[in-house]
Amino acid sequence: MADNSLKDFYIPTYILVPESEAEIVPDAPKCPVIVFINSKSGGQLGGDLFVTYCSLLNEHQVFDLGKEAPDKVLSRIYLNLEKLKLGGDDLAIKIQERLRIIVAGGDGTAGWLLGVVCDLKLSKPPPIATVPLGTGNNLPFAFGWGKKNPVTDRHSVESFLKKVREAKEMKIDNWHILMRMKAPKDGPCDPIAPLELPHSLHAFHRVSATDSLNMEGCHTFRGGFWNYFSLGMDAQVSYAFHSERKLHPDKFKNQLVNQSTYAKLGFAASIFHHSSLNIAQLAKVKIMKKSGQWRDLDIPHSIRSIICLNLPSFSGGLNPWGTPNSKKQRDRDLTPPFVDDGLLEVVGFRDAWHGLVLFAPNGHGTRLAQAHRIRFEFHKGATDHTYMRIDGEPWKQPLPVDDDTVVVEISHLGQVNMLATHDCKSKSIHDPSTPTHDAEDEDSNEEYDTVQDGEERRKFGAADTFRIPDEVDISHLS
Structure with missing residues (x-):
């Protein structure tokens, strides 16, 4: 993938960092992404993957989950997007409509991101792609992203980004x-x-x-x-x-x-x-x-x-x-x-x-x-x-x-x-x-293969949100 194709995924700094100086961007990215990486997953692979993504994209759109929780990151970005939209920023509107999330880690890390997105109750929740970086990797495998831990070089990451751009959205229970x-x-x-x-x-x-x-x-x-x-x-x-x-x-x-x-x-x-x-x-x-x-x-x-x-x-x-x-x-x-x-x-x-x-x-x-x-x-x-x-x-x-x-x-x-x-x-x-x-x-x-009828029925209420404690040490998510 040629370097200019990376513009499809690039998000300007002023969109990601509140109060930053606005930039003139000729074309809105076709597939803007926010990347979350558990740098502790996959041995050294998580850290290597973080370095590669930062070298290819805006470093402000790549986050180490060991340093910043995803709920705080997404809340900050979406509040800034809403502020920019109210100010008539067309780029902010298009980025919010097209935004996708990439999460690299084990099934626990991926599930954490899914829970956070559910919590935030966004009007248009961004769909999530999962990079296999654990032992089981059941979530990535179920959606076609493979089950082997990834290669972390530039070419492999670019290939994954291309698949994210071409991926379909699918709802799951x-x-x-x-x-x-x-x-x-x-x-x-x-x-x-x-x-x-x-x-x-x-x-x-x-x-x-x-x-x-x-x-x-x-x-x-x-x-x-x-x-x-x-x-x-x-x-x-x-x-x-x-x-x-x-x-x-x-x-x-x-x-x-x-x-x-x-x-x-x-x-x-x-x-x-x-x-x-x-x-x-x-x-x-x-x-x-x-x-x-x-x-x-x-x-x-x-x-x-x-x-x-x-x-x-x-x-x-x-x-x-x-x-x-x-x-x-x-x-x-x-x-x-x-x-x-x-x-x-x-x-x-x-x-x-x-x-x-x-x-x-x-x-x-x-x-x-x-x-x-x-x-x-x-x-x-x-x-x-x-x-x-x-x-x-x-x-x-x-x-x-x-x-x-x-x-x-x-x-x-x-x-x-x-x-x-x-x-x-x-x-x-x-x-x-x-x-x-x-x-x-x-x-x-x-x-x-037999199921028998029963009469008893009892109903429990369902939780409105999933949450993870603020004091969590996510280094153990693998």
Whole structure:
């Protein structure tokens, strides 16, 4: 890409820095971008990528997330844009209409940016492109940006910018999660993460006494996610991996080494932890379609992990749901995994060996249901803790043993704009070119595909925003 093509992405300083001297710009950029980079992600790659972007663009449009939070950056820029527009600045109008965001980091970093854009309630939220710079890189892979950590030289960055200019906009669902339990008589019930609470859980913290979701005598937590929520052995393996990585960070600077270590932990758990409680022993699961009442979901006793999946990318690009064939669509009302249909795909796995089926053609996990809302009610005294994971970030969740009031509920919250390549894995329900089924799909788990009706219905409110604490040290987002 010739140097003059970089003008398509360049934003003048006076647009980005309030009170700067105005500049005369002959043509408005066709694809103005603001770039956020987690310089701590990907070993040295994040820092190298920051240097390259600064050399190609205006240094004022490239931000190191280790030094400045994205909500403050975007608030400042958008306030300045509004001020300039009121003054009759046509360039400001065009830049705001065409603005796109690039975020480079792991899934946690990308999710943070998505949450911030949701928070700001902008009249025209800019769509977001994600540069893979972590271990799983599920978000970038789902939208066609790849899953391998990037090359950071000038040519590679220019090629990525060109793809951003040519990318299509795609809406995806986002999801609210609420966890409520009676305050235990002994000990806390706050989430215990590997050495510290994962930052990408956004608002996953105890609500204040003035919050509408607060209930006297209970501990209530809330948060949100874009890719998946998982429960059981999958989250337990992830917790072990993150704990080891934070204790020995020097051993986890290579993406392939990280993925290999993760796989070994998964198979070790399958072999040596046969006593792990299965999901049916832990909790009752209820689901709700877009309209209707709660229904009990029958969970086979062999299932040790449940994944509630929003995007067709898990564990580095695998698709646990697959594409149900026409028979399953007709008999069980199952659909392909659209990212904007207001439904989560609920998939079960027996162990890590079961997960190997994902590497086979048309392989998938045990399809349990698709749901607009999901509720987990933990059984009294089943265990004193379990493991959960949101978008790659795990935690150990203590559970009260003296009552059965522990509830986790997931509900649809809204949508956010993403940038995607034209051949990406994610599919929109509004795209007429999306295939409706895969005739070759075969399900080896037919005996598990049953859902039973239930009568109980209980509604929780949804959070208006996702937020990340001001004191967060984002260097751990990877």
